[in-house]
Amino acid sequence: MTARLPAVRGTIINLCSALWLLAALNQPFWSALWDSVGGWQASRAGFLVTLPLFALVWVWTVLELLTWGRAAKPVLGIVLVLSAAVAFFMHRYGISFDRGMFTNVMETDPAEARELISGSMVLWILGLGVAPAMVIAMWPRAQQSIVGTLTEKLLTLSGLMLVAGAILVLQSGAYISLFRSHRDLRLQLVPTNYLSAAHSYAKVKLKPKREIEQISLGATRVASDPSSQHPMVLVLVVGETMRAANLSVNGYERETTPLLAARQNLVNFGRTESCGTATAVSLPCMFLDVGRGGYEDGMAFRRESLLDVLQRAGMDVWWLSNNSGCKGVCDRVQVVDVPATLPGDACGPGGCQDDVLVSALQERLDNVQRDTVVVVHMKGQHGPSYYLRYPPAFERYRPACQDNALDRCGPEQVVNAYDNAVSYSDYILDRIIMALQSQADRIDSSMIFVSDHGESLGEKGVFLHGMPYSFAPTVQKQVPFMAWLPKATQDRLGIDANCLVSRRDQLSHDNLYHSILGLTSTQASTYRNDRDVFSSCRTGPVVGGNPKRERQ
CATH class of the missing domain: 3.40.720.10 (Alkaline Phosphatase, subunit A)
Structure with missing residues (x-):
């Protein structure tokens, strides 16, 4: 008889997904972060040690906010596949991902999109996105009541905010300096970079349409040379x-x-x-x-x-x-x-x-x-x-x-x-x-x-x-x-x-x-x-x- 996989709570699935995203799909982020902080310095050991923990808390929090009930697994699967695709292009071309880049993706034509497709891209997405998404889809998720789910969400998010708050209080000077001097780091962290870009793009596109604003209604031309017939x-x-x-x-x-x-x-x-x-x-x-x-x-x-x-x-x-x-x-x-x-x-x-x-x-x-x-x-x-x-x-x-x-x-x-x-x-x-x-x-x-x-x-x-x-x-x-x-x-x-x-x-x-x-x-x-x-x-x-x- 085939052994059944043990049912796992949604919080644990989100934690494992966050660890996978940070470990497998964020090499450009870690490289940029390491360059930004100037590498290892014993005098800043406390700050440097907290950086991976803070990144984990941040990504885990985002996944907790995105995953609810029966939609949790499909949402996680989509996030993992999209993250793999974004990470591939960041890794290959050295790009960052903001609203402008998201706009490029949404408004490119099929011919331009086809030029970006390659065998290595397909293998990358299959191995680093589709495969873990399938594991999550097959793994049993522990059944919980609505009250139990809300309670677990509340406790998990509260704990994550407590950890993030403690890190920021204890290392406030170092983090403020990092965020002010290297704002581009947020555009390197998968999946929050493209999720934020998608949100900004949607806000613009979903604005109520209005009539075209007319300008220069009295525009006229001046004859540059009355003698010319050309x-x-x-x-x-x-x-x-x-x-x-x-x-x-x-x-x-x-x-x-x-x-x-x-x-x-x-x-x-x-x-x-x-x-x-x-x-x-x-x-x-x-x-x-x-x-x-x-x-x-x-x-x-x-x-x-x-x-x-x-x-x-x-x-x-x-x-x-x-x-x-x-x-x-x-x-x-x-x-x-x-x-x-x-x-x-x-x-x-x-x-x-x-x-x-x-x-x-x-x-x-x-x-x-x-x-x-x-x-x-x-x-x-x-x-x-x-x-x-x-x-x-x-x-x-x-x-x-x-x-x-x-x-x-x-x-x-x-x-x-x-x-x-x-x-x-x-x-x-x-x-x-x-x-x-x-x-x-x-x-x-x-x-x-x-x-x-x-x-x-x-x-x-x-x-x-x-x-x-x-x-x-x-x-x-x-x-x-x-x-x-x-x-x-x-x-x-x-x-x-x-x-x-x-x-x-x-x-x-x-x-x-x-x-x-x-x-x-x-x-x-x-x-x-x-x-x-x-x-x-x-x-x-x-x-x-x-x-x-x-x-x-």
């Missing part, structure tokens, strides 16, 4: 995951941007501060008038963007995309999902490469009849599969990492693959300029290029992007920003391109909204002259006056 066309190219540090036009030792470097009338604004470290934040933020300081999650879904203002002022506005959505920015303008217009076999396993955008743009330019803004949203250097972002002909730096598990490649291989993708973007941007030049006899054009955020390529063990802004590495926050302004456009708008060079390495995403309004001669109440990079470099008055603030 439509004005601005192409705003939004890069994906391009960091400023890897562009040769910014001083990088490799020739990653030779075509842009050879372009006349190209103004490089150098290293520019991004709104955020992930698309879900940076993309909407850079198209809103509030700037990084005033931006809140989801704001683009409830407040009009730059594109709404340009459209209200009388311009045709188009969004051509080879990426995973516009985060609310383009919801009220004309949108073309370029890959969706192509045959099913037109793109490779990593989706379409950015050359499809050039063809779509050329078609749009051929049909321009009046002043137009076209936003081109690139796939760019989206990782971790950088090698899928460019054709084989652009594999100039070898060997290039051919794996989505970047920690399995050497540091040089990761950088090689990324730099190849940057070189391909250089080619795409050059082709966009050529497409505009081919229409010079019928349109006056300009191009702005700016990326949404940067990328970590393994520096200090960190890969990808999305780190909390306050302690994210500089390479995730510095992006390229440049403008191509042919002579005809400079003359028409009265812009001194040589003057613009003086603004190099001084800008941020906060400048984009106002600079586009200035470049399109749009008068709007949300316009700020001091944030328009072109404003101080005009050689003469624009007909009707430079764009200025309307009365509110």
Whole structure:
């Protein structure tokens, strides 16, 4: 006869689960904690010994609050599996997990998600998440009455709070210093990091929906040159995951941007501060008038963007995309999902490469009849599969990492693959300029290029992007920003391109909204002259006056 497993109280199951989470799934947390406290010091032995106990009390308390009655085992199983998944990506890519990272997870598209799946990930989750969840599911749980369950919960939580309180009282100075100096530690502790992130994300998403807040209702355009019969066309190219540090036009030792470097009338604004470290934040933020300081999650879904203002002022506005959505920015303008217009076999396993955008743009330019803004949203250097972002002909730096598990490649291989993708973007941007030049006899054009955020390529063990802004590495926050302004456009708008060079390495995403309004001669109440990079470099008055603030 098979022996029956002894029934175990829920509190003991929660304790064992907490120990498993801390021992098996929190290596990044323990490493970060050890670095934060400066390693072993005999003089601080009392404090250091309490750290594992305090972490255990914290995680055990969270599990007690989550598990009730018959739902306890399913909830614990879900927590263990999700914890294993989160721990895998933290361990492999060196990321932290906050609301921004949770937003990235929830709003990524299936193609991007597939690039992150690997055999090692599946084995990790099966071994460290599914297996212990199955053990808990099979282990008998002691039957208790409602009163008995509530009593046990109350006694357990009271005891845990008593232990935590005693630790904090006895070591208050050390813990206060630790929490103040290393707030990022809370983003490393599984499962409380992603549970807190999910709670914050849900609060934002569950806010009552309200009407879109309209801005600049009186937006108008000033004729820049009454004698010109040509439509004005601005192409705003939004890069994906391009960091400023890897562009040769910014001083990088490799020739990653030779075509842009050879372009006349190209103004490089150098290293520019991004709104955020992930698309879900940076993309909407850079198209809103509030700037990084005033931006809140989801704001683009409830407040009009730059594109709404340009459209209200009388311009045709188009969004051509080879990426995973516009985060609310383009919801009220004309949108073309370029890959969706192509045959099913037109793109490779990593989706379409950015050359499809050039063809779509050329078609749009051929049909321009009046002043137009076209936003081109690139796939760019989206990782971790950088090698899928460019054709084989652009594999100039070898060997290039051919794996989505970047920690399995050497540091040089990761950088090689990324730099190849940057070189391909250089080619795409050059082709966009050529497409505009081919229409010079019928349109006056300009191009702005700016990326949404940067990328970590393994520096200090960190890969990808999305780190909390306050302690994210500089390479995730510095992006390229440049403008191509042919002579005809400079003359028409009265812009001194040589003057613009003086603004190099001084800008941020906060400048984009106002600079586009200035470049399109749009008068709007949300316009700020001091944030328009072109404003101080005009050689003469624009007909009707430079764009200025309307009365509110």
